[in-house]
Amino acid sequence: MDEAAQLRDFGAGTEANARITPVLLCGGAGMRLWPVSRADMPKQFAQLGSERTLFQETLLRVARETFEAPVLVTSARHRFLAAEQAGGIGAEPTVIVEPEPRNTAAAALAAAIWIARQDPDRLMLILPCDHHIPDADSFAETIAYGAMAARAGRIVTFGVTPTRPETGYGWLQPMPMPRRDGTLPLARFIEKPDAARALRMFKSDKFLWNMGVFLCSARTLVAAFTRHAPDYVAPVRAAIRRSRHDLGFLRLDEASFAGAGNESLDVAVMEKASNLSVLRFDGTWSDMGDWDAVGRVSGGAESEGTMAIDCQDTVLRADGTGIALVGIGLSNVIAVATPDAVLVADRSRAQDVRIAVAALREKGVSQADRAPRTLRPWGSYEVLTEGAGFKVKRITVLPGARLSLQSHDHRAEHWVLVAGEALVTNGGMESRLLPNQSTYIPAGQIHRLANPGSQPAILIEVQTGAYLGEDDIHRFSDDFAREAAE
Amino acid sequence: MDEAAQLRDFGAGTEANARITPVLLCGGAGMRLWPVSRADMPKQFAQLGSERTLFQETLLRVARETFEAPVLVTSARHRFLAAEQAGGIGAEPTVIVEPEPRNTAAAALAAAIWIARQDPDRLMLILPCDHHIPDADSFAETIAYGAMAARAGRIVTFGVTPTRPETGYGWLQPMPMPRRDGTLPLARFIEKPDAARALRMFKSDKFLWNMGVFLCSARTLVAAFTRHAPDYVAPVRAAIRRSRHDLGFLRLDEASFAGAGNESLDVAVMEKASNLSVLRFDGTWSDMGDWDAVGRVSGGAESEGTMAIDCQDTVLRADGTGIALVGIGLSNVIAVATPDAVLVADRSRAQDVRIAVAALREKGVSQADRAPRTLRPWGSYEVLTEGAGFKVKRITVLPGARLSLQSHDHRAEHWVLVAGEALVTNGGMESRLLPNQSTYIPAGQIHRLANPGSQPAILIEVQTGAYLGEDDIHRFSDDFAREAAE
Numbered sequence: 001m002d003e004a005a006q007l008r009d010f011g012a013g014t015e016a017n018a019r020i021t022p023v024l025l026c027g028g029a030g031m032r033l034w035p036v037s038r039a040d041m042p043k044q045f046a047q048l049g050s051e052r053t054l055f056q057e058t059l060l061r062v063a064r065e066t067f068e069a070p071v072l073v074t075s076a077r078h079r080f081l082a083a084e085q086a087g088g089i090g091a092e093p094t095v096i097v098e099p100e101p102r103n104t105a106a107a108a109l110a111a112a113i114w115i116a117r118q119d120p121d122r123l124m125l126i127l128p129c130d131h132h133i134p135d136a137d138s139f140a141e142t143i144a145y146g147a148m149a150a151r152a153g154r155i156v157t158f159g160v161t162p163t164r165p166e167t168g169y170g171w172l173q174p175m176p177m178p179r180r181d182g183t184l185p186l187a188r189f190i191e192k193p194d195a196a197r198a199l200r201m202f203k204s205d206k207f208l209w210n211m212g213v214f215l216c217s218a219r220t221l222v223a224a225f226t227r228h229a230p231d232y233v234a235p236v237r238a239a240i241r242r243s244r245h246d247l248g249f250l251r252l253d254e255a256s257f258a259g260a261g262n263e264s265l266d267v268a269v270m271e272k273a274s275n276l277s278v279l280r281f282d283g284t285w286s287d288m289g290d291w292d293a294v295g296r297v298s299g300g301a302e303s304e305g306t307m308a309i310d311c312q313d314t315v316l317r318a319d320g321t322g323i324a325l326v327g328i329g330l331s332n333v334i335a336v337a338t339p340d341a342v343l344v345a346d347r348s349r350a351q352d353v354r355i356a357v358a359a360l361r362e363k364g365v366s367q368a369d370r371a372p373r374t375l376r377p378w379g380s381y382e383v384l385t386e387g388a389g390f391k392v393k394r395i396t397v398l399p400g401a402r403l404s405l406q407s408h409d410h411r412a413e414h415w416v417l418v419a420g421e422a423l424v425t426n427g428g429m430e431s432r433l434l435p436n437q438s439t440y441i442p443a444g445q446i447h448r449l450a451n452p453g454s455q456p457a458i459l460i461e462v463q464t465g466a467y468l469g470e471d472d473i474h475r476f477s478d479d480f481a482r483e484a485a486e
Numbered sequence: 487m488d489e490a491a492q493l494r495d496f497g498a499g500t501e502a503n504a505r506i507t508p509v510l511l512c513g514g515a516g517m518r519l520w521p522v523s524r525a526d527m528p529k530q531f532a533q534l535g536s537e538r539t540l541f542q543e544t545l546l547r548v549a550r551e552t553f554e555a556p557v558l559v560t561s562a563r564h565r566f567l568a569a570e571q572a573g574g575i576g577a578e579p580t581v582i583v584e585p586e587p588r589n590t591a592a593a594a595l596a597a598a599i600w601i602a603r604q605d606p607d608r609l610m611l612i613l614p615c616d617h618h619i620p621d622a623d624s625f626a627e628t629i630a631y632g633a634m635a636a637r638a639g640r641i642v643t644f645g646v647t648p649t650r651p652e653t654g655y656g657w658l659q660p661m662p663m664p665r666r667d668g669t670l671p672l673a674r675f676i677e678k679p680d681a682a683r684a685l686r687m688f689k690s691d692k693f694l695w696n697m698g699v700f701l702c703s704a705r706t707l708v709a710a711f712t713r714h715a716p717d718y719v720a721p722v723r724a725a726i727r728r729s730r731h732d733l734g735f736l737r738l739d740e741a742s743f744a745g746a747g748n749e750s751l752d753v754a755v756m757e758k759a760s761n762l763s764v765l766r767f768d769g770t771w772s773d774m775g776d777w778d779a780v781g782r783v784s785g786g787a788e789s790e791g792t793m794a795i796d797c798q799d800t801v802l803r804a805d806g807t808g809i810a811l812v813g814i815g816l817s818n819v820i821a822v823a824t825p826d827a828v829l830v831a832d833r834s835r836a837q838d839v840r841i842a843v844a845a846l847r848e849k850g851v852s853q854a855d856r857a858p859r860t861l862r863p864w865g866s867y868e869v870l871t872e873g874a875g876f877k878v879k880r881i882t883v884l885p886g887a888r889l890s891l892q893s894h895d896h897r898a899e900h901w902v903l904v905a906g907e908a909l910v911t912n913g914g915m916e917s918r919l920l921p922n923q924s925t926y927i928p929a930g931q932i933h934r935l936a937n938p939g940s941q942p943a944i945l946i947e948v949q950t951g952a953y954l955g956e957d958d959i960h961r962f963s964d965d966f967a968r969e970a971a972e
Contacts, residue, residue, distance in 0.1 A: 390904035418876035
């Protein structure tokens with residue numbers, strides 16, 4: 001029986017618990033892809049030139065029969081973003097919310113404990129959300145092939161055959177002889193190597209790139225933590241036990257979760273565990289970790305809105321901005337334009353973008369962390385222009401959504417609806433706005449904006465007043481249980 | 487008597503006609519400074535990082551007792567821009583308007599004929615408007631020193647001691663022995679040389695860079711055209727004779743002026759004339775012709791809004807845009823960011839920016855020629871955002887100015903005043919708007935916007951309608967005698 005036929009049989013003969021629960025760890029910030037990726041719009045959720053975000057592509061990759069509904073672990077800051085993007089492609093994930101963003105160990109354990117409460121033998125597939133893997137079929141087949149070993153209590157890792165001596169990835173050293181389950185025992189993890197070591201490993205043909213993907217049962221992962229990182233177990237267990245369901249989110253208990261460590265899953269557990277196996281993934285894979293990697297995936301210098309004249313090995317990006325980006329006579333340069341920030345870097349310095357972001361943050365430059373479009377659970381807004389005593393926003397309200405019932409002490413607001421429809425509460429009055437209709441909200445007036453339609457509503461808001469900070473808001477009722485500053 | 491004392495005496499002892507009329511040729515486009523310089527906002531009028539534009543700096547350089555009020559020659563397209571910027575620094579120029587932009591020969595002759603009609607012996611100083619000359623005193627002294635030769639019927643050119651073998655400038659070869667008037671006879675002009683020739687000239691110490699500045703009497707210049715480029719004389723004379731005064735502009739007659747040639751002043755006359763003299767200017771001078779030159783003048787990589795990490799010989803510019811521009815590990819790179827266009831070029835390719843602009847134009851990219859802020863005689867506007875069925879503009883109306891009495895067939899307009907004051911004619915009604923007040927102009931309604939105040943009025947305009955082109959306008963009355971499309 002050939003491998004593919006074996007996999008088909010395996011798939012056909014399984015019970016419900018043979019299906020695998022994807023666990024997407026999407027709390028990362030991805031500062032090396034600044035200025036597209038920012039603290040409030042991390043790369044996995046950002047538009048990187050393709051129709052879907054990397055997060056959505058990750059969800060779609062596991063939207064197939066062999067997988068259960070996914071579990072997402074994300075930070076409170078990005079929970080609406082994750083839920084909206086998941087909803088946008090029809091996914092119905094469980095969203096576990098970390099009160100504060102932490103490294104991956106605590107997030108993975110939270111997912112494992114949550115899954116184990118339903119079925120400790122359920123297999124979980126831990127996935128980063130910022131990788132590019134175009135061949136989803138091949139990926140699913142490789143995962144399925146690892147299920148037997150995972151069900152037997154192993155933690156299965158996945159490795160890619162290296163195509164260059166890459167120093168930006170972790171590597172895996174498998175042992176040469178396969179186990180009976182078809183996986184190779186893992187000899188060890190190698191953290192991001194220096195150039196000489198990367199070259200030795202590349203030439204030896206005995207190493208694989210670490211995809212950062214793990215397959216194991218929930219029970220196996222909890223046991224690995226109990227053995228190798230026992231300090232995590234009680235806090236995370238308590239955080240799950242005391243978690244609360246809130247608007248479809250499972251919010252971990254903040255006080256309990258704060259007791260867990262802040263290591264990566266690799267460091268806390270994987271590098272110490274002895275029951276690891278490796279499977280080789282033969283498809284194309286990139287971690288999209290920096291602009292150099294993005295350029296390798298996206299190929300030629302020219303993309304939407306860009307023009308390259310006599311450029312070699314150069315990456316020009318201005319996706320979705322309407323900006324005309326022109327490169328002339330460049331060699332090994334990365335240039336990325338967004339409406340409020342532009343990066344130009346030598347390609348060999350792609351890793352140092354995070355240094356620049358830190359330096360901008362140090363100088364108090366808001367573009368370090370804030371994206372031009374601010375996402376809200378009800379939609380989004382962007383500031384179009386501002387000046388002394390005024391600010392102009394373009395506001396998009398999602399179909400069926402509404403903002404909180406609110407008032408502002410210091411600012412008045414003029415609203416002009418330009419697309420969709422709106423239901424406006426203004427003092428005691430309710431009125432319906434259609435495109436080309438406007439209304440005025442005086443300072444102090446209690447008001448609310450809702451979209452009763454089936455299309456996004458777009459409003460132009462002109463604020464006037466001596467103080468126009470986002471914190472000038474009193475919320476009287478909110479659909480989204482938000483903190484004051486959200 | 488030392489030279490400076492001589493000059494002071496010269497200045498003190500002169501009659502009215504010893505004063506010099508500056509002639510600013512400001513019709514150039516400056517495409518090599520794209521994206522800051524564009525067809526509708528040429529570099530001499532654009533903000534290049536200093537408080538004043540190059541055009542204003544040129545005017546200020548001749549705003550001193552030894553000079554008459556200046557004469558500007560500019561294109562119809564830029565006449566309001568030139569007049570506004572001149573007014574902004576208190577200058578009161580005569581503005582000669584070319585119906586179609588032409589090269590410098592016809593422009594200089596038009597100025598000479600216009601000046602000669604008042605006084606053929608008046609000296610004129612022909613100046614490019616895009617040069618950087620920080621030491622205005624030293625410049626004025628050098629000019630004054632050339633007056634005697636000019637009054638004796640010579641055309642005095644000015645040269646700068648070369649500091650490098652520059653291929654981007656024209657050069658001058660003076661003869662070694664000075665004339666009695668203290669000037670050196672010019673042996674010849676050298677057009678932009680190749681690298682080898684530039685190096686030979688630089689090493690020989692016998693050549694100067696051509697500043698493109700000429701001093702002569704109006705009579706002398708007309709005579710030079712009559713001798714060397716006679717075909718220009720009749721058409722330009724007729725264009726002046728048939729010109730009309732219009733809102734303070736002297737508009738050359740279009741049909742007559744179209745008969746003149748389209749050469750540069752150098753090619754049409756100067757390279758053929760034998761009565762040329764050279765004076766050396768010892769101050770700092772740059773032609774600001776391309777980003778390489780701008781970088782040489784502005785020095786270090788970092789300017790307003792930019793951050794350079796490990797960059798060498800790199801120019802980063804984002805003046806006045808609010809854009810955060812970050813360079814990492816760059817060497818010999820030019821990066822210029824504007825809100826809607828970004829240039830990144832190897833510094834050695836600074837001359838090729840015009841190729842890129844031509845390629846953008848070819849592709850129909852509006853950023854090739856149109857600036858984000860559109861200037862109008864009454865002020866300016868910029869499009870903040872647009873979408874299906876709507877467009878949002880920020881409109882600035884200058885104090886005392888008003889737009890035409892107009893109507894639109896297809897669009898309605900919402901206006902919110904956010905600064906200054908406005909007088910609005912809306913159908914038969916007139917009303918005054920103060921900040922935080924708004925009004926609505928339905929499609930088809932005749933309306934007018936005026937600023938009766940002493941500060942700029944800023945409005946946010948939200949347009950809605952199926953068609954939002956700038957050509958949907960009926961003008962019933964206009965303060966600025968504009969053509970339909972202006």
